[in-house]
Amino acid sequence: MTLPVLLFAAGFGTRMGALTADRPKPLIPVAGRPLIDRALDLAHDITPPRIVANLHYKAQMLADHLAPQGVITSLEWPEVLETGGGLRQALPLLxxxxxxxxxxxxxxxxPNPLAQLLAAWEPARMDALLLCLDPACTVGRTGPDDFTMDACGRLTRGPGVVYGGAQIINPAGLSDIPEKAFSLNLMWDRMIDQGRLFGLRYPGRWCDVGRPEGIALAEGLIADV
Structure with missing residues (x-):
């Protein structure tokens, strides 16, 4: 089984400072390759029926980069829609x-995080499955943990694990949210209330490249593999 993939590529990358003055964050190179190409490697490896990327900041640069790779694009304009609004807009393409x-x-x-998710996905009892890490397995991340995970993998808000930025989600409830731009945290909180938000521990390591110093940290992680 495989599923369509949405790459969240619409953000402004403001934490990257001057590095995003002339390019969108997904085109910043790490160890000689743009971040988005590394994400595409993971997506292509699971042979999804389609790959979509949402775009906003410096959208044309990303569209030109992605078109030869067969990626469908979802332009968010005039405003960026955040993760929830961006997913909802992209659904007709997905x-x-x-x-x-x-x-x-x-x-x-x-191992490929997307393959890990697919192997553990149980739609009968899950509305979303988030790939999470123990804090000790993360590099370059600051701030509190995201979730507490119980013995069955069910998630609630609190300390324990960090969300890694990869998930499988059932988007059925998106149509009920009145806001145009909103975070998927709204969906996750609903799922927590219903006992249908789950997590899966990633068995490897992970580096956040949200700030300039994350580039060197990620390159060190890649060199260690």
């Missing part, structure tokens, strides 16, 4: 049913 979403601004060291 098709019906669950979707894999992936943040391109991280580097994974270990």
């Amino acid at each position: 098709g019906d049913g669950p979707v894999i979403t992936l943040n391109p601004d991280v580097v994974w060291a270990g």
Whole structure:
């Protein structure tokens, strides 16, 4: 089984400072390759029926880069729609049913995270499955943990694990949210209330490349593999 993939590529990359003055963050190179190409490697490896990327900041640069790679693009204009609004707008391009979403601004060291999610996905009891890491397995991340995970993998808000930026999500409830631009945190909180938000621990390591110093950290992680 495989599923369509949405790459979240619309953000402004403001934490990158001057590095995003002339390019969108997904085109910043890490170890000689743009971040988005590393994300595409993971997506192509699971042979999804289609790959979509949402675009906003410096959208044409990304569209020109992605078109030869067969990626469908979803332009968010005039405003950026955040993760929830961006997924909802892209649904006609993705098709019906669950979707894999992936943040391109991280580097994974270990097995393909998307394959890990697909192997553990149980739609009968899950509305979303988030790939998570123990904090000790993360590099370059600051801030509190995202979730507490119980023995069955069910997630609630609190300390324990960090969300890695890859998930499978059933988008059915998106149509009920009145806001045009909103975070998927709204969906996750609903799923927590219903006991249908789950997590899966990633067995490798992971680096956040949201800030300039994350580039060297990610390159060190890649060199260690």
